[in-house]
Amino acid sequence: MSVSASLSQDELYAEAERVYRAYFELEQRAFLEGGVNGVPVEMNQYIMAGYASGESSMLTQMAERRVRMQEGTRSQYTVLEQVPDDPPSDSLVSLSVCIDSTASPLVDADGNFVASGYDINNVFFKYDSDGFLKIFHATGETVKSCPSA
Numbered sequence: 001m002s003v004s005a006s007l008s009q010d011e012l013y014a015e016a017e018r019v020y021r022a023y024f025e026l027e028q029r030a031f032l033e034g035g036v037n038g039v040p041v042e043m044n045q046y047i048m049a050g051y052a053s054g055e056s057s058m059l060t061q062m063a064e065r066r067v068r069m070q071e072g073t074r075s076q077y078t079v080l081e082q083v084p085d086d087p088p089s090d091s092l093v094s095l096s097v098c099i100d101s102t103a104s105p106l107v108d109a110d111g112n113f114v115a116s117g118y119d120i121n122n123v124f125f126k127y128d129s130d131g132f133l134k135i136f137h138a139t140g141e142t143v144k145s146c147p148s149a
Contacts, residue, residue: 012093015133016125017079019046020095023135024077027055031069031106035062048134066109073104078146084122088137091124098146118143 007015023046030036030043039047039056047055062068069075080096087094098120105116121140128134 009093012133013095016093016095016123019125019133019135020079020097020123022046028069028074030059031062031075031104032071034066034068035059035064037063045132046134047136048128049136051135051137062106067106067114069101069104070107070111075099075101075104080120080147084124084139087122087124090126091137092126092133094122094124096120096122098143100146118146120146 023043026040026043026046030040036059038060039052043055044052077097077099080098082096084094084096098118100118101116102118103116106114108114119140120143121138123135124137125133126136128136
Protein backbone atom coordinates (compact mmCIF):
# COMPACT_ATOMS: atom_id res chain seq x y z
CA MET A 1 0.00 0.00 0.00
CA SER A 2 1.27 3.48 -0.84
CA VAL A 3 1.82 5.64 2.19
CA SER A 4 0.88 9.29 2.40
CA ALA A 5 3.69 11.78 2.95
CA SER A 6 1.62 13.34 5.74
CA LEU A 7 2.31 10.60 8.30
CA SER A 8 3.34 11.56 11.83
CA GLN A 9 6.87 10.60 12.94
CA ASP A 10 5.45 7.68 14.94
CA GLU A 11 3.50 6.43 11.93
CA LEU A 12 6.54 6.88 9.68
CA TYR A 13 8.67 4.92 12.15
CA ALA A 14 6.05 2.13 12.31
CA GLU A 15 5.95 1.98 8.49
CA ALA A 16 9.77 1.80 8.38
CA GLU A 17 9.68 -1.12 10.82
CA ARG A 18 7.05 -2.87 8.68
CA VAL A 19 9.14 -2.36 5.52
CA TYR A 20 12.30 -3.62 7.24
CA ARG A 21 10.53 -6.69 8.67
CA ALA A 22 9.15 -7.66 5.22
CA TYR A 23 12.54 -7.05 3.54
CA PHE A 24 14.35 -9.06 6.25
CA GLU A 25 12.05 -12.07 5.70
CA LEU A 26 12.76 -12.02 1.95
CA GLU A 27 16.49 -11.68 2.56
CA GLN A 28 16.43 -14.65 4.96
CA ARG A 29 14.74 -16.74 2.26
CA ALA A 30 17.39 -15.70 -0.28
CA PHE A 31 20.18 -16.55 2.22
CA LEU A 32 18.69 -20.02 2.77
CA GLU A 33 18.53 -20.54 -0.99
CA GLY A 34 22.20 -19.62 -1.29
CA GLY A 35 21.78 -16.30 -2.99
CA VAL A 36 20.11 -15.61 -6.28
CA ASN A 37 20.96 -13.88 -9.51
CA GLY A 38 19.96 -10.32 -8.69
CA VAL A 39 17.29 -9.23 -6.24
CA PRO A 40 14.11 -11.30 -5.84
CA VAL A 41 11.43 -9.29 -7.65
CA GLU A 42 9.20 -8.97 -4.56
CA MET A 43 12.09 -7.33 -2.69
CA ASN A 44 11.85 -4.30 -5.00
CA GLN A 45 8.82 -3.07 -3.07
CA TYR A 46 11.08 -2.56 -0.03
CA ILE A 47 14.47 -1.44 -1.38
CA MET A 48 15.70 1.06 -3.94
CA ALA A 49 18.69 2.92 -5.41
CA GLY A 50 22.19 2.05 -4.20
CA TYR A 51 20.85 -0.26 -1.52
CA ALA A 52 19.12 -2.43 -4.14
CA SER A 53 22.32 -2.55 -6.21
CA GLY A 54 24.37 -3.62 -3.19
CA GLU A 55 21.83 -6.29 -2.24
CA SER A 56 21.87 -7.62 -5.80
CA SER A 57 25.68 -7.86 -5.81
CA MET A 58 25.77 -9.61 -2.44
CA LEU A 59 23.14 -12.20 -3.41
CA THR A 60 24.84 -12.85 -6.77
CA GLN A 61 28.21 -13.36 -5.01
CA MET A 62 26.59 -15.82 -2.59
CA ALA A 63 25.20 -17.81 -5.53
CA GLU A 64 28.53 -17.76 -7.39
CA ARG A 65 30.47 -18.86 -4.29
CA ARG A 66 27.78 -21.41 -3.37
CA VAL A 67 27.45 -19.91 0.10
CA ARG A 68 24.15 -20.14 1.93
CA MET A 69 22.66 -19.87 5.37
CA GLN A 70 22.77 -23.16 7.26
CA GLU A 71 19.64 -25.22 6.60
CA GLY A 72 16.91 -24.98 9.23
CA THR A 73 18.24 -21.78 10.82
CA ARG A 74 17.37 -18.10 10.72
CA SER A 75 18.94 -14.88 11.90
CA GLN A 76 17.20 -12.66 14.43
CA TYR A 77 17.15 -8.90 14.60
CA THR A 78 16.34 -6.34 17.26
CA VAL A 79 15.33 -2.75 16.54
CA LEU A 80 17.45 -0.62 18.85
CA GLU A 81 16.32 2.50 20.69
CA GLN A 82 19.20 4.57 19.37
CA VAL A 83 18.86 6.66 16.26
CA PRO A 84 21.73 6.55 13.76
CA ASP A 85 24.15 9.47 13.82
CA ASP A 86 24.49 11.54 10.69
CA PRO A 87 21.65 10.24 8.47
CA PRO A 88 21.73 11.21 4.78
CA SER A 89 19.98 14.55 4.29
CA ASP A 90 17.20 12.97 2.21
CA SER A 91 16.38 10.28 4.81
CA LEU A 92 12.84 10.64 6.19
CA VAL A 93 13.24 8.04 8.93
CA SER A 94 15.93 5.64 10.05
CA LEU A 95 16.27 2.51 12.16
CA SER A 96 19.23 0.97 13.96
CA VAL A 97 18.95 -2.80 13.98
CA CYS A 98 21.21 -5.43 15.44
CA ILE A 99 21.29 -8.68 13.50
CA ASP A 100 22.32 -11.86 15.32
CA SER A 101 23.43 -14.57 12.88
CA THR A 102 25.32 -16.64 15.47
CA ALA A 103 22.70 -19.42 15.28
CA SER A 104 22.39 -19.17 11.49
CA PRO A 105 25.90 -19.20 10.04
CA LEU A 106 26.72 -18.95 6.38
CA VAL A 107 28.24 -22.20 5.09
CA ASP A 108 29.86 -23.29 1.84
CA ALA A 109 28.65 -26.06 -0.48
CA ASP A 110 30.35 -28.66 1.74
CA GLY A 111 28.73 -27.34 4.92
CA ASN A 112 31.89 -25.66 6.20
CA PHE A 113 31.51 -22.51 8.31
CA VAL A 114 32.00 -19.22 6.40
CA ALA A 115 30.67 -16.48 8.68
CA SER A 116 28.30 -15.52 11.49
CA GLY A 117 28.14 -12.90 14.21
CA TYR A 118 26.51 -9.67 15.26
CA ASP A 119 26.09 -6.61 13.08
CA ILE A 120 24.54 -3.24 13.81
CA ASN A 121 23.00 -1.75 10.69
CA ASN A 122 21.73 1.80 10.39
CA VAL A 123 18.99 1.68 7.79
CA PHE A 124 17.67 4.80 6.04
CA PHE A 125 14.31 5.21 4.32
CA LYS A 126 12.70 7.62 1.88
CA TYR A 127 9.81 7.59 -0.56
CA ASP A 128 10.48 6.12 -4.00
CA SER A 129 8.91 7.53 -7.16
CA ASP A 130 6.14 4.91 -6.80
CA GLY A 131 5.06 6.53 -3.50
CA PHE A 132 6.26 3.71 -1.24
CA LEU A 133 8.64 4.11 1.70
CA LYS A 134 11.78 2.06 0.94
CA ILE A 135 15.28 1.39 2.22
CA PHE A 136 17.71 3.40 0.11
CA HIS A 137 20.90 3.39 2.16
CA ALA A 138 22.48 1.62 5.12
CA THR A 139 25.70 1.63 7.09
CA GLY A 140 26.88 -1.18 9.29
CA GLU A 141 29.52 -2.51 11.61
CA THR A 142 30.35 -5.83 13.23
CA VAL A 143 30.02 -5.82 17.03
CA LYS A 144 30.71 -8.31 19.85
CA SER A 145 27.03 -8.64 20.84
CA CYS A 146 23.65 -7.00 20.37
CA PRO A 147 22.81 -4.39 23.01
CA SER A 148 19.58 -4.87 24.92
CA ALA A 149 16.65 -3.26 23.17
